[in-house]
Amino acid sequence: MNQPKQTKKTTIYDLAELAGTSASAVSAVLNGNWKKRRISSQLAEKITRLAEEQGYALNMQASLLRREKSKIIGMIVPKYDNRYFGSIVEAFENMARERGLFPIITCTRRDPELEIEAARTMLSYQVEWLVSTGATDPDRITDLCAASGVRSLNLDLPGSRAPSVISDNFAGARELTRRVLANCERKLGRVEPLLFVGGRGSDHNTSERVRGFRAAHADMGLAVDDNHILTCGYAPEKAEIALQALAQQEGNLTRGMFVNSTISFEGVMRWIKRSHHYDGRPPVMGCFDWDPFAAMLGDDIEMVRQDVPGMLNAVFGIIDHGSSKVERIEIPPLFLSQN
Amino acid sequence: MNQPKQTKKTTIYDLAELAGTSASAVSAVLNGNWKKRRISSQLAEKITRLAEEQGYALNMQASLLRREKSKIIGMIVPKYDNRYFGSIVEAFENMARERGLFPIITCTRRDPELEIEAARTMLSYQVEWLVSTGATDPDRITDLCAASGVRSLNLDLPGSRAPSVISDNFAGARELTRRVLANCERKLGRVEPLLFVGGRGSDHNTSERVRGFRAAHADMGLAVDDNHILTCGYAPEKAEIALQALAQQEGNLTRGMFVNSTISFEGVMRWIKRSHHYDGRPPVMGCFDWDPFAAMLGDDIEMVRQDVPGMLNAVFGIIDHGSSKVERIEIPPLFLSQN
DNA sequence: CAACCTTGCTCAATCGATGAAGCAACAATT
DNA sequence: AATTGTTGCTTCATCGATTGAGCAAGGTTG
Known part of the structure; x- marks a missing residue:
């Protein structure tokens, strides 16, 4: 391998220097809007190649600090040890990713204090939405989020101050x-x-x-x-x-x-x-x-069988349309043959 | 509630203005090293109260950008739908939190492409360590990490270029x-x-x-x-x-x-x-x-029963001591009575 | 009373990426 | 020849938190 095994991470400034150009050109090329910014395709190609060679990885912290939207979505879940929550988490991740959102999930073991602390941490990470699954006190989480202007949503157990998606x-x-x-x-x-x-x-x-x-x-x-x-x-x-x-x-x-x-x-x-x-x-x-x-x-x-895909469709329906009507959506559970 | 339901998030500058002081004093107070920086306890108290009132939440992106260590630790896991991986994930979260690390976990459904993409994303988020659990190609992930100077570690399935913790x-x-x-x-x-x-x-x-x-x-x-x-x-x-x-x-x-x-x-x-x-x-x-x-x-x-606590103890043993010796640790599985 | 220390702060640079504004060079139009 | 337009960049401020350096006010020492 000819990748430099450096300790310091490569930044756009390093790439700019190597390419003999400016950091903003590098940024424009690497985040894909170089056409808009009228960068020549030769330069674009050169920068792309250099980035590859140097193993450049975007610093998300810096990027997110600058941008207005974080595209991060948080979920709090009580446990991972049963099929129901397991499939909720898995489906949530997939559906978030499909939408270009980055899911952060944390398990709070039905501990009210941990729930609050986890919610606070997620707010620090600038989540745009927080989904509280089976939370012992969903309204408190909703209040916390509201104080930071973050939308929240309850899943599995309903709350009174945010939209809730639950089984019927x-x-x-x-x-x-x-x-x-x-x-x-x-x-x-x-x-x-x-x-x-x-x-x-x-x-x-x-x-x-x-x-x-x-x-x-x-x-x-x-x-x-x-x-x-x-x-x-x-x-x-x-x-x-x-x-x-x-x-x-x-x-x-x-x-x-x-x-x-x-x-x-x-x-x-x-x-x-x-x-x-x-x-x-x-x-x-x-x-x-x-x-x-x-x-x-x-x-x-x-x-x-609780209808996990149905519930998550409802969740992302709300997220996609930004509706914040405090409603309770009840999803009929399924009676499938057992084998 | 008298918390302002603003859309804009409160920053240390807002708090500084409200307290009639400087942002750096606010920062010092809120991240706990105000004694070191010789801030009076009166001012500290005032700032703390204001932060509480305003529902201030740290902007982790800004904080991490400035600091040298992110304290974020990533884990890639194939599935959430069985007890083994479920308990790995749960134990990992707990042990990470005990150490003041923030765990980010993502499920890659045994899809090699997704694994790589997930690893890249985690690198963008400045993880300090990446644990690949049951990865189809752990060495490729190790290489990716190495190119960014990030330590990696294999769990459940061994790789040849990073320490591996597996069952015997x-x-x-x-x-x-x-x-x-x-x-x-x-x-x-x-x-x-x-x-x-x-x-x-x-x-x-x-x-x-x-x-x-x-x-x-x-x-x-x-x-x-x-x-x-x-x-x-x-x-x-x-x-x-x-x-x-x-x-x-x-x-x-x-x-x-x-x-x-x-x-x-x-x-x-x-x-x-x-x-x-x-x-x-x-x-x-x-x-x-x-x-x-x-x-x-x-x-x-x-x-x-695979000894999940034992395996994760080994994982965090490596992380705690920073050892990067490419070794394979085999944990004996357990034969417990079934009920 | 000069020299020095302590207390309690403030200032300003910095982290890396982004994007509005601007500018030089050249081409096209009147 | 003067004006306008286009291309292809660069410059610089900015996001919010952190931290080394510095500074003013007051206290202590010789």
């Missing part, structure tokens, strides 16, 4: 519950109220899903026991503990379950295996969220 | 194979060579795992049929197709399998369900990688 949790939960109840009937010969496990009672999604869960029961004339709504949190261990406690209290658990997220589903399945409670007569299950392996765990585990 | 694939595969063979013996009463499914024959990890697979067979005096090494790629569909083809060709498949990644495992399990090939006599399985739900799919599915 009520309809999704109602349909999921309906299906699980139908499976109950088919497999057990009778319907029987289900158990609801997982999520935080205080969050919008969980409360909407509980509402859908109740509505589906009401539709079939079934009464839901309030003790059977275990909104014990999302963590697998919490689901295990809650089930254990209920089993101790009631002896026999319900024959069907509605599990609110794959994260909780992990705890539920672990408890079922360990406790041997359901040995020989596996429960009829539904889960609000999808995971390929979880779906294979039983014969008829109903899994709702 | 050979030892891991050998032990995994040994365990699966032992399970075979226990469950079927006899040992019998396994089938190897998934991965690319050309990549280092796969070839090392095949080597370990063969070694474990040799240890037990078993011969491996070359047709039973299906390095068909990682995608689930490829595993399905490969199994289907082999089944058609051979009639009966082996009673045990070594699956090279959870991604491939998804395809294998799907094929097993669809084809009914193993109905009534489930295969004895091992998988190089771990997934909580996949682990629950059978009674004795052996899953090797």
